Amino acid sequence: MLYLVPSPIGNLQDITLRALEVLKQVDVILAEDTRNSARLLNHYQIQKPLTPYHQHNEHKVLQHLVDQLKQGKTMAVLTDAGTPGISDPAFLLVRECIRQEVKVECLPGATAFVPALVNSGLPINRFCFEGFLPLKKGRQTMFRKLATEERTMVFYESPMRLVKTLEEMAQYFGGERLCCVSRELTKMFEENKRGSLAEVAAYFKQKTVKGEIVIVVQGTGE
Incomplete structure (x- = not known):
């Protein structure tokens, strides 16, 4: 399962309870900037492995991530601010997951x-x-x-x-x-x-x- 998790566009309180629950449950979090995501996760005392996922490496790591998802791992995409895929990385991964029949779910939340x-x-x-x-x-x-x-x-x-x-x-x-x-x-x-x-x-x-x-x-x- 791949989750697209919207992150706050400024105020850290602008995140849903469901988003926090998903971030606590997934095996790994794909972060556009691991430093920014770490600040959000630390604020809510969430400890999960962070893997860089951004416009400079998304083509390179695409198939590796899909392979891990097909093996049973659950992942969340977390961009610096707002909903992944809206002028942020996520589209390529979502498209490939759909093509290879990996379930994708986008949570509602912040978008600037x-x-x-x-x-x-x-x-x-x-x-x-x-x-x-x-x-x-x-x-x-x-x-x-x-x-x-x-x-x-x-x-x-x-x-x-x-x-x-x-x-x-x-x-x-x-x-x-x-x-x-x-x-x-x-x-x-x-x-x-x-x-x-x-x-x-x-x-x-x-x-x-x-x-x-x-x-x-x-x-x-x-």
């Missing part, structure tokens, strides 16, 4: 884009999740394609690229397009900055930005 979307004030009846934009190849093509997207759009971004991305969105979508930038969700210094793309870009250009970031942008369908 959901609270960011809901508290943005933008329409949430229809939306599209784009994750991280391409860094170079295909980036302009993606912006041009999304410029006519009718649904509310959700993106992940790093602090270093936030202002550049907002300025590019203003260029391709129009500076008056409404947006909301959420960072440090569930933490002490949570911030949700709402306004036009031009206004929000100018706001963040004047300050040092830290933490995980979600950008929610108005679609053309309003």
Whole structure:
């Protein structure tokens, strides 16, 4: 059995009782960053073997992990924050487990884009999740394609690229397009900055930005 276990996106209390129970029961935990996962496990006094599982080794260890699962081991995938597979490692392993008839179960839990979307004030009846934009190849093509997207759009971004991305969105979508930038969700210094793309870009250009970031942008369908 392979379990996908959502981890808190900030506040360590944002983990389900069931997730804690699964982490206590599995044979091994596949961790995107063993140091981050160790902090969470230590907080809840859970002692289990941790195996690195991240974007740099997931192809290499894929078949070995599936073989162990087929031999009867139970494993949990634990990423740094949020639900495994959402802009985090897990897809390849899930697909291979399904192909080789290994049971997979995903627990409900934290995902950063959901609270960011809901508290943005933008329409949430229809939306599209784009994750991280391409860094170079295909980036302009993606912006041009999304410029006519009718649904509310959700993106992940790093602090270093936030202002550049907002300025590019203003260029391709129009500076008056409404947006909301959420960072440090569930933490002490949570911030949700709402306004036009031009206004929000100018706001963040004047300050040092830290933490995980979600950008929610108005679609053309309003």
